[in-house]
Amino acid sequence: MWREKLDANVTEKVIALAKRRGFYWQAYEIYGGVGGFYTLGPLGTRLKDNIIRVWRKIFLEPYDFIEIESPTIAPYIVFEASGHVGSFKDAMAECLKCGNKYRADHLLEENGVKVSEATSLDVLEKLLNEKAVRCPDCSGTSWRVSSFLTMFQTNIGPYKENVGFLRPETAQGMFVEFRQLYEINRARMPFGVAQIGKAYRNEISPRQGLIRLREFSQMELELFFNPSDNKCPYLDDVKDIRMNILDEEKVRKGDTVPHDVNAREAVERGFVKEEWLAFMMALSQKFLCRLGIKPEFQRFKAKLEGERAHYSAQTFDHEVLTGKFGWIEVAGHAYRQDYDLKSHAIKSKSSMEVVEELDQPVKVRRRLAYVDPLKVKKDFGQASEIFKHISSLKPCELAELLDREGKIDVNDMVVGKEYFIFKEVEETVSTRKYIPHVIEPSFGIERIIHAVLEHAFHEKGDRVILSLNEEIAPYRYAVFPLVKRDGLDVKAKEIYSILKFRGFTVLYDDDGSIGRRYARADEIGVCKAITVDYQTLEDNTVTVRDRDSWLQKRIKIDEIEKN
């Protein structure tokens, strides 16, 4: 069965239920509410905790991957290095006639004017107005250019110039700490580091409830591996997990009928570039199934070249079908290559390389560069700064830098390739250094919460049932006295205490009729309802009622947890 649409009303009903019973609701409602911020209520926080617990069981524990918690605020330079500052400090051009906003660079390029990301706002504005670029909507030719940053900005300490950002993803915390983590993990490769925590994106106009938030929770895993030894040893462990994959070709053609493959087939048929990426996708599928989302409501959709994040060589969105919002992305699986580690290595001038022992020593050719002091002195005079800078680099690094950039900038002086002498040498080495590549599964917890609730939501006549499985349901048991007298309530409270003492989440309710209590419990997904009746007083048995089937079994109190 392949589904393309679900009932949109379910979404509305889930949102209403979430608010009424305390899973989640919009924050700051007493002040009218602020878009993109939500509060998780008592049931929502439990559900979230339980989802996180399942995630750890699936993604971390079997593989001894580690978890960290890094700050949510980082200095400017971190996100400058990561490419975030550059990649979304979008220049917005506003048409002064109709007020529509466009990307300034897109508008100019459509009109044959080449600009770069470094082009200043003033220049962009001047170009737009001078070239009389027409507004695509109203043909107006007057423009005002301003920039919009999707990261929340703040100051660190009392100095305005010390800019910090609230992280737009938890990932950078793991990249900047890579050295330390690698050491702590005793230099094992491949290895995985996870982080669960808040991230912030200052969306222009967040809508759609929990789906697009300005502050949200992520579960991210960075799997570091050697690109020349990129086999994933666990691929056969997930061979029974079948995925619906829309590869790049299908996405491009608009074909919405996915391939049905397991991780190995996905790699062999060329849909997924890396084994580790396919493996993480399989775990992701397993994870959502464990949360109660059936495979036919899940799919992996490839991102095309232009849609991908600046760091990614291949990305699959893990999507879940919902009623009103259609397919929503609950996870992104990205092949980040060595983009992040390399960027931080260059910016911070600290090494992100790891050492690999080779099976056999090999001969390698290396290119070295040495400065020609006479030539430098001749053109730059007694430029000690240049020598100081160059001597801080190893000859091989110097050669690499020169080959890449063609020059070296020292303060205002540009020292070209011609000031250096290059040498090729052959060395025998028994180790090899490399910057690890990264596969990143990244989950948005609030989106998962919403998706899980939608898929757990069922109606039986006019009754609502949340079929959350035992692993994630906010309550495992509810305990009801059949009536609130003759000692039934006392006995019920006793059972309630016993179950709580044994570590279960238990709800006690003696309000209204018994049917009403079953209904209330069903609605928030309590797995089993235990009713204390007159027979309980005689033989210490209770009835245990299953939430989904409504069937009851009479069971001894001591044996409740076996059922």
Place this chain on the structure above:
RNA sequence: GCGAUCGUCGUCCAGUCUGGUCUAGGACACCAGCCUUCCAAGCUGGUAACCCGGGUUCAAAUCCCGGCGAUCGCACCA
């Protein structure tokens, strides 16, 4: 951010056009009590709202202006 539509108890809806009758009504939910021997039964009582600010007027939920928020469309969504 633009445009359109909209904003009344926890929720859904009535009242707004045509200002006064609104001390803002109903249903469901919720709370208390009664009743109740297994699936939202019944009875009694109760809590509870005109998004915020300003203006017009003798009088504003109602008309006007501004703000905030929501929904949809456009743009944005690394």
